[in-house]
Amino acid sequence: EAQVTQNPRYLITVTGKKLTVTCSQNMNHEYMSWYRQDPGLGLRQIYYSMNVEVTDKGDVPEGYKVSRKEKRNFPLILESPSPNQTSLYFCASSLSWGNTEAFFGQGTRLTVV
């Protein structure tokens, strides 16, 4: 089954404690991206990757890091989480950069206290 898998689904952490949210897709997609969803703001892109070892900033990259060492995986790293990063996070993948539908993971609800 074609899917994007995020882990964990829920996470509560404390300010400053490094964390990683994993994302994996099994569709051999080249393009992957991370979004955060906040009330009244819709989804905003954090980072994207066009292929292995190719990543770039989206609209709200501050406080986040990503890596793309393998085609299927695109982890999101918060080196020093802060309360303003409390949000719902989605990983997405698509066959190409914008003219095909994006497949989204189930979402990760992160709370930073």
Next chain:
Amino acid sequence: AQKVTQAQTEISVVEKEDVTLDCVYETRDTTYYLFWYKQPPSGELVFLIRRNSFDEQNEISGRYSWNFQKSTSSFNFTITASQVVDSAVYFCALSESQTGTASKLTFGTGTRLQVTL
């Protein structure tokens, strides 16, 4: 810069009513793509439709229909004979064609649809 506006924050209808969700976009590109996604209460994002800027044909899929009008930069979504299962947040999104770089999906802020019995 590209922008998507969904002016309706929340809509409540009674089952079997028709409802239209509005989407207005801004872009300087001549080639772009428009999408609608559904986010049910369970939280996942479900792809509904994609439309490219050269195809202004309206589309119907069961109770769903989409009206794309370049003249007004709108891509509205109508649900006919709404059902409780249609209750969700609906997002309109825009992707531009950018040579040499990756485009991104720019989302509207979403419209929450509540369908009651």
